Amino acid sequence: MNYLEHIGKYFIMLKQVFKKPQKWSVFRETLFREIEDLGLKSLGIIMFISFFVGGVVAIQTALNVESPFIPKYLIGFATKRSMILEFAPTFMSVILAGKVGSYISSSIGTMRVTEQIDALEVMGINSLNYLVLPKIIATLFFYPLLIVLAMFLGIYGGYVAGLLTGRFFTEDYIYGIQLDFDPYFIKYALIKTLVFAFVIATIPAYHGYYVKGGSLEVGRASTQAVVWTSVVIILLNYFLTQMLLG
Amino acid sequence: MIEVKELYKEFNGTPVLKGVTTTFEKGKTSMIIGQSGSGKTVFLKCLLGLHVPEKGIISFDGRKQLELGIKERRQLRQEIGMVFQGGALYDSLTVEENIMFPLKMFTEKTQDEMLNRVNFVLDRVNLVNANKKFPAEISGGMQKRVAIARAIVMNPKYLFCDEPNSGLDPNTATLIDNLIQEITKEYQMITVINSHDMNSVMEIGEKIVFLKDGVKAWEGSNKEIFKTENEAIVNFVYSSNLFKKVREAYLNETN
Numbered sequence: 001m002n003y004l005e006h007i008g009k010y011f012i013m014l015k016q017v018f019k020k021p022q023k024w025s026v027f028r029e030t031l032f033r034e035i036e037d038l039g040l041k042s043l044g045i046i047m048f049i050s051f052f053v054g055g056v057v058a059i060q061t062a063l064n065v066e067s068p069f070i071p072k073y074l075i076g077f078a079t080k081r082s083m084i085l086e087f088a089p090t091f092m093s094v095i096l097a098g099k100v101g102s103y104i105s106s107s108i109g110t111m112r113v114t115e116q117i118d119a120l121e122v123m124g125i126n127s128l129n130y131l132v133l134p135k136i137i138a139t140l141f142f143y144p145l146l147i148v149l150a151m152f153l154g155i156y157g158g159y160v161a162g163l164l165t166g167r168f169f170t171e172d173y174i175y176g177i178q179l180d181f182d183p184y185f186i187k188y189a190l191i192k193t194l195v196f197a198f199v200i201a202t203i204p205a206y207h208g209y210y211v212k213g214g215s216l217e218v219g220r221a222s223t224q225a226v227v228w229t230s231v232v233i234i235l236l237n238y239f240l241t242q243m244l245l246g
Numbered sequence: 247m248i249e250v251k252e253l254y255k256e257f258n259g260t261p262v263l264k265g266v267t268t269t270f271e272k273g274k275t276s277m278i279i280g281q282s283g284s285g286k287t288v289f290l291k292c293l294l295g296l297h298v299p300e301k302g303i304i305s306f307d308g309r310k311q312l313e314l315g316i317k318e319r320r321q322l323r324q325e326i327g328m329v330f331q332g333g334a335l336y337d338s339l340t341v342e343e344n345i346m347f348p349l350k351m352f353t354e355k356t357q358d359e360m361l362n363r364v365n366f367v368l369d370r371v372n373l374v375n376a377n378k379k380f381p382a383e384i385s386g387g388m389q390k391r392v393a394i395a396r397a398i399v400m401n402p403k404y405l406f407c408d409e410p411n412s413g414l415d416p417n418t419a420t421l422i423d424n425l426i427q428e429i430t431k432e433y434q435m436i437t438v439i440n441s442h443d444m445n446s447v448m449e450i451g452e453k454i455v456f457l458k459d460g461v462k463a464w465e466g467s468n469k470e471i472f473k474t475e476n477e478a479i480v481n482f483v484y485s486s487n488l489f490k491k492v493r494e495a496y497l498n499e500t501n
Contacts, residue, residue: 023350026350026351111336114334114337115330115332115334116337119328119330119334122328123328123351124320124322124323124352125351
């Protein structure tokens, strides 16, 4: 199947996904379960990675601005900018594409090969709407919160790195993170996050839903899902940056 | 009654069903048999609406499936219960939640009413103390019972089963067969079973449709299957020496 066919099939899938849920009470219940599975269960890894990434960015910046002509507050400034503009929204989304993407793809794929999706269809349930829409809403709702948390923790990680290594003064760092704050950058990061959240929920769902075969194919679909979700995130990141900041 | 007329289905130009015509009656356990690749799964999926045939008519008590609108088709599907080969139970839900799922989705019953209904059908399939267990925690036979319970929880008019006793020991397989036949009579359902299992065919096949290469090669009951001279069905059903001897003994006895 060529790429164009996949893209067409993906959009046809989305058409089925965006239908009115058959029963709101069931949808609400599923949505809360998805928020837990896709959002809350990713909290730990996102907190851990963002904290240490922030620390590493601060240390590396400190190592590169050893010249007495460059003000030390640039370390805090650069860490803040890196975390808000790129590391939190894009880097964390790629991490989530791996963690959540493989989960979505393998869980839906397993449902496909064990006929659970056929069972939904036989009952008269729109399986795409039932399975995928709550995942999209859950990621759109929860990932901006995760990414904002990642921004804070990354910046805090930089502060702690300064405190522990003594490579820069924390007063300079705090001055740096307060310097030239532009709220538009937060808006830009959140727009990117929403787009990536949609991609993380739908591309793996596509790969899982249309899997054919057995467990081996589910595994393959899962790998494909992670690869394509990451590729699409990186490409969209480029275009969105050009559109919103260029 | 389910009426199937001149059903044709093909995949990528290869015909799988070539004009199958038959009927399935209320209160009877009907079976579709045939070799692997004969088209019986495709036939069952056409009846379920999971495959759309190229030509033909499938009529459920006068309602032509292919001519129904989305609402009517959804309504029809709510009248269908299906037992899948592997059970197709939702892994993330408990036994109770699995059976309750169609009730939650399609009825306005209260939690207590739903629970009563779940316990009633669980009792009907002789499954007790399994409400809070997950599918992975129960045996294959129990999973089949849960699948049957889920299929009948909405009081369906039509029950379809795909290899309901595959992977089960002979004793459990017979219990499942008998259970399906009992509930078919009790609820006066139209039951259609897709099976390879000749024990089931002999045991509960009140009507048997034999498919060969996408064509209906024979039709009759489990009584008639002993007497038929149709070469295709005789070669298929009596392929084992044991069944050949059983047939000979039956014919000697009746003669």
